[in-house]
Amino acid sequence: MQQPLSFKITGYLLAPCEWLRVGAYKLLGKRYLYRLGDHRVVGVEELSTRQQLFCLLFPLVVGMLAALTLAFAWVFSFMMGHYPRRLPDYLWVAPLWHHTLHLAWILLLTYTLLFSFYDLLSAFHLWRQQLRSV
DSSP states (O other): OOOOHHHHHHHHHHHHHHHHHHHHHHHHTOOEEOOTTOSOOEESSOOOHHHHHHHHHHHHHHHHHHHHHHHHHHHHHHHHHTOOSSHHHHHHHSOHHHHHHHHHHHHHHHHHHHHTHHHHHHHHHHHHHHHHHO
């Protein structure tokens, strides 16, 4: 049976986050199953709680660091370029690359937070279960 098109499209939208999760599995040296378009990386081996938390939160941390790096570059270039602080003046004076940099860090931050929301909830529940068992 073929999967609906909307299911596959959301799988492709999730792909960068899942590639980062694949990287987390590789950093841990654990085996996994993943094909492009799938919604989740499936671990073949058993993971400890810390390893599960690492794999869940790795895309969020990397995405946030990348977005904050772009934001810092935008703020730094804004200050060094002496662009006007008022929005209408800034829109007319600043070059296109500066607008693109601003849009890039906002979109990256939005993407990261949107697609890592359930991972953050899962990590919180996993952490609570670990605290209860101690």
